[in-house]
Amino acid sequence: MTALLSVRDLRCARGGVPVLERVSFDLAVGQALILRGPNGVGKTTLLRTLAGLQPALSGEVICAEGVTAYASHADGIKTALTVAENLSFWAQVHDRTVPDSVYATFDLLALRDRAAGTLSAGQKRRVGLARLAVIGRPVLFLDEPTVSLDAFSVAMFAGWMRDVHLAGGGCAVIATHIDLQIDAPTLDLTPFVAAADADGGSDADFL
Numbered sequence: 314m315t316a317l318l319s320v321r322d323l324r325c326a327r328g329g330v331p332v333l334e335r336v337s338f339d340l341a342v343g344q345a346l347i348l349r350g351p352n353g354v355g356k357t358t359l360l361r362t363l364a365g366l367q368p369a370l371s372g373e374v375i376c377a378e379g380v381t382a383y384a385s386h387a388d389g390i391k392t393a394l395t396v397a398e399n400l401s402f403w404a405q406v407h408d409r410t411v412p413d414s415v416y417a418t419f420d421l422l423a424l425r426d427r428a429a430g431t432l433s434a435g436q437k438r439r440v441g442l443a444r445l446a447v448i449g450r451p452v453l454f455l456d457e458p459t460v461s462l463d464a465f466s467v468a469m470f471a472g473w474m475r476d477v478h479l480a481g482g483g484c485a486v487i488a489t490h491i492d493l494q495i496d497a498p499t500l501d502l503t504p505f506v507a508a509a510d511a512d513g514g515s516d517a518d519f520l
């Protein structure tokens with residue numbers, strides 16, 4: 314099966330300090346990988362590195378150009394715009410139109426014309442997740458996507474991930490502390506914590 318994303322012997326750092334090493338995996342069409350591990354183990358660091366937001370220390374992330382999207386804890390919402398205007402904005406940026414189904418899928422029908430700044434945290438998160446359905450990027454890197462969501466909304470998001478995104482030819486790497494009920498392997502990052510001081514610089518770095 315052809316991989317949409319291949320990660321080879323990746324070593325990554327945060328703030329100049331090596332955090333993870335020896336991370337390798339492949340994701341094909343329809344596959345997701347759930348990242349687990351205690352606070353500070355490096356889930357965000359790995360996702361940022363996979364998304365190209367920071368360089369790897371070594372190793373390879375093999376993926377086609379322009380097919381990835383990264384979503385962090387921040388919703389990236391423009392508060393003065395309505396929900397519909399936010400979704401239209403993202404659609405335009407990606408040269409797409411907003412599928413009508415998105416409003417029902419993310420339970421946003423009643424909120425369509427509300428200024429996004431007036432939404433609750435969970436409602437804002439639903440708009441942020443709906444953005445993923447609008448932009449049409451097949452390779453998603455998601456950092457705690459269900460923060461602030463109630464159980465109904467978590468199930469709704471998981472349903473979209475499973476039945477629309479993955480079934481529609483996408484893949485995803487998802488850091489989450491909760492069980493999304495998605496049929497996907499889990500990668501616990503604990504064994505991949507970088508060896509202490511393995512690349513911690515030298516006195517010469519400070520001179």
Ligand SMILES: Nc1ncnc2c1ncn2[C@@H]1O[C@H](COP(=O)(O)OP(=O)(O)OP(=O)(O)O)[C@@H](O)[C@H]1O
Pocket residue numbers: 327328329332350351352353354355356357358359
């Ligand atoms: N801006 C920063 N500068 C330096 N070190 C940082 C920075 N941000 C995070 N770190 C450190 O990098 C390591 C990995 O952090 P990271 O945010 O990737 O962990 P995480 O697994 O996503 O944690 P959490 O589950 O708490 O979100 C931690 O030791 C953290 O303290």
